[in-house]
Amino acid sequence: MEYNSFDICEAYYLVEVDYNIGGWLPERPSNRRRMEATSIQLARLRFRPSMDLSYENLTENGKEIYDEQVRKLFLAVPSKT
Numbered sequence: 536m537e538y539n540s541f542d543i544c545e546a547y548y549l550v551e552v553d554y555n556i557g558g559w560l561p562e563r564p565s566n567r568r569r570m571e572a573t574s575i576q577l578a579r580l581r582f583r584p585s586m587d588l589s590y591e592n593l594t595e596n597g598k599e600i601y602d603e604q605v606r607k608l609f610l611a612v613p614s615k616t
Contacts, residue, residue: 537596538596538599538600539596542593542596542597542600543600544577544580544582545585545588545593545597546593546597546598546600546601547573547577547600547604548573548574548577548582548584548588549584549588549589549590549593549601550573550604550605550608550610551563551572551573551574552588553590554605554608554610555572558572559571559572559573560572560573560608562608562609562610563608
């Protein structure tokens with residue numbers, strides 16, 4: 536499947552929002568290497584998230600990217616009750 540850069544930025548940003556510890560996601564190697572949050576790295580790309588950004592508002596590609604990052608980084612998936 537082909538992803539566009541906006542889907543990638545939104546998904547990466549939202550993963551950090553949902554799973555951050557102290558404002559950043561230490562599980563992501565690039566965050567540890569640079570010692571900075573994904574949001575800072577995305578800001579350098581001039582990415583500005585929508586105020587209503589949520590998993591439900593991601594495109595289907597964005598949801599796939601988000602879900603893959605959660606699996607790849609071994610993040611706990613919230614239980615559905």
